[in-house]
Amino acid sequence: MALIRPCADLRNNYNEISKLCHATNEPIYITKNGYGDMVIMSIENFEGLIRRLQRYQEIEISEKQITEGKVKDAKSALTLMGEKYF
8 A cells, every 4th residue: 555645744754754664664655735756765675676676687687698699508607607706
């Protein structure tokens, strides 16, 4: 369920908004003059969102490489990893 609050709540009830962000792990939509203005969320929720986006980008790159035929068999990939990281 979307949490929607007016921008006045940021000034008058900051602590309540902060607690709500942390308790629900959901973004809170802030309105100004009845229209959507911004979204706020806890840092933990934001960092989790960024990590998920980065994983999706990595998957997209991997799928593109597969489509282009830029792949290696597991044995050669593990050997290469061993040379670089171990």
